[in-house]
Amino acid sequence: MPLSSPLPIPATNPTPLSQRTPPKRPHYAISLLKLIKTHKELSQLHSHLIKANLLTNPFTYNSLIKSYSRAGDPNSALSLFLDIINADSAAPDGFTYTFVLNVCAKSSYTVEGKQIHARMVKDPKRINTYSWNSLMGFYVKNGEDVWRVRRVLDGMRDPDVVSWNCLLDGYVKVGNLEAAQQLFDEMPVRDIVSWTTMLVGYADNGLLRNARHLFDGMPERNMVSWSVMIKGFVKAGMYKEALALFKEMQVSNVKIDKITLTTLLSACAGSGALDQGQWVHAYIDRHKIEVDAHLSTALVDMYAKCGKVDLAYSIFKDSKDKEVFSWNAMLGGLAMHSRGDEAIELFREMLSSGIEPNEITFICVLSACSHSGLVEDGLKIFNTIDRYRNVRLSKEHYVCVVDLLARAGLLQDALKVVKEMPMKADGNVWRALLSACHLYGNVEMSEYVGRVLLEMEPTDDGNYIVLSNLYASRNRWDEVGRLRKMMVERRVRKTPGCSLIEVEGVVHTFLAGDCSHSQSGVLRSLVDELIKQCYPLTEIGHE
The missing domain is CATH 1.20.5 (Single alpha-helices involved in coiled-coils or other helix-helix interfaces)
Known part of the structure; x- marks a missing residue:
């Protein structure tokens, strides 16, 4: 098949190699920019470039700006940008704006970014599409109004798919899914990033039906797409759907990353799917996936919630990478199984190892004390919370203390704590007290607490049920009828009971x-x- 144009004919007398001008190489000092590892080395090299009079072209400035940004010094990067603007021997090019806008985006330099935008508008001919895309990305990352991003896109000569994706991401981040869907429909070209961004918008906002419809219609899916969909199901408590989608993912031979595995373990923990959780664990071992703090914590949480607390403890002990959330997961598992003494011992071990506890740590330890009847230990731990500067005393801590006292039958002490709390008690605090009143048959206090709850949360069916059961246990059927009538008048419906059972790796859900x-x-x-x-x-x- 003949070519449309002939190939160039080589010269009959080519210039000898010895007479050819070799291409000009960048100075060795400029080449070193890619090798430096510390800020001190970067500053020394910068000084050398100035002394050697090598700061004469945008390439050198761009490399330095990028290096300072990578070294975590945005001020020096912006100072260099000012130097290139004021220099007679060099002027910013499209890449300069790209690098400096990325600096502003990473460091939340909103004012400086807007000033750079103004300069770009004054000299648009020198600005390439990459720079305009970086400007849009800067506005999206800094949480600016999306209309600014829209104006940039509308003013571009040659927007590409990245440009459209920037605006789409902006709409999704502010939760304007209607505008996002409209933009998605009118995009001239869509890639997998476009589809995944739209998928994230639906999944993060709980619109799982829309997300699934979009997911099923994707012309191409990658690991991120599958992970977003699975995470959306888990976040909504739809564990059965998440695990079913995981099976589809396996059939499609999609590589599974640590984030997806962590999400799947959360689904197994939430649904009590021990067999599937063990399969995920075996997958991790079989593929020799490095178990970091997040993955280790997910395994601990899964086994603890599926009743295998000893196995969870073993995995926790073997983990070399323990963060505060790892300790919290193990403490929570011990609390769940009423192993308060072990939880207190582990808490002391945590403190002696130099790990700083947080709010969740104390909630887990106090819950363990509550479930095990360790009143004195729990109160001592509660009274140490204010010693830690990074821990803020919250309502959740008071819920634990009220539950601790109430479960032990110290109802008056628990009521005193509720009334003397530094913040207003919410429904969770009063409910902890009401449950204990029911347990100990204290009708008088139950009626008082029940009235408070019905006034505070008139649409919560659980408050009516607990109080109604208490009246029924005392054969006070008139009061039971009065509560049922009140539920009808207020259109409060009882949430049906739910049971889960796993059979051969399949979790079955039964509602009353x-x-x-x-x-x-x-x-x-x-x-x-x-x-x-x-x-x-x-x-x-x-x-």
Whole structure:
């Protein structure tokens, strides 16, 4: 097949190599910019460039600006930008603006970024698409009004897909999904970033039906797309859907990263899917994935919530990378299983190892004391909270103390704590007291606390149920009827009870009064048979 244009014919008498002018190499000092590792080395090299009179072109300035940004010194990077503006021998090019805008975005230098924008508008011919994209990225990262990003896009001569994606990201970040969807539909070109950005918008805002529809229609998916969808399901408590999507991900042979594995372990923990959690653990071992603090914590949390607290403890002990959240996960697991003495011992070990506790740490330890009846230990720990400058005493801590006292039967002490709290007690604080009143049969205090809760949270069905059960246990049926009537008048519906059971790696969910399960008929027949076995007809007839 002939070519549309002939190839160039080589010269018959080419210039000898010895007479050719070799290409000009950058000065060795400029080449060193890529090798420096410390800010001190960078400053020394900068001084050398000045002394050697090498700061004469944008390339050198750009390399220095980029190096100072990488070294965490945005002020020196901006100072260099001012130097190049005022220099007679050099002028900023498109890459200069790109680098300096990235500096402003990373350091939240909003005023300086807007000043650079003004300079770009004055000399648009020298600005390339990359620089305008960097300007849009600067406005999005600094949380500026999206209309600024829209104006930049509308003023560009040659916007590319990155330009459109910047504006799309801006709409998603401010939660304007209607504008984001409209922009997405009108984009001349869309890539996988466009689709994933829109997917993030729907998933993060809990619009899982829209997210799934978009996900199913994606022409191409990558690991990020799958992770976003799975994370969205887990965040919404839809663990069954998250695990089902993970199976689809495996069939599609998509590489699984640590973030996705951590999210999956959270789904297993939330649904009690021990078999699937163990499969994820085996996957980590089989593929020799490095277990960092986040992945280790997810494993600890999963095993603890699935009832394997000893295995969780073993993984925690073997972990070499322990952050404060790792300790919190283990403390929470011990609290969940009423192993208060071990939780206190672990807390002391944490302090002796130099790990600074945070608010969640104290919530976990106090909960462990509460579930184990360790009143004195819990109160001592509570009274040490104000010693830590980074820990703020919150309502959650008072909920734990009220629960600690109330579970031990010290109802008056618990009520005193509620009334003397430095902040106004919310429903969680009063509810902890109400549950204990029910447990100890203190009707008088239950009525008082119940009235407070019904006034504070008139639409919370749990408050009515606890108080109603207490009245029923005392045969006060008139009061039970009054509460039921009040629920009807206020249109409060009881949340149906829910049970989960895992069979051969599949988690089955059952709601009270729900017949949607595929084996519902068989299960009901089996329950009827069990009732007949437990209560023979002769006994039932006598009742």
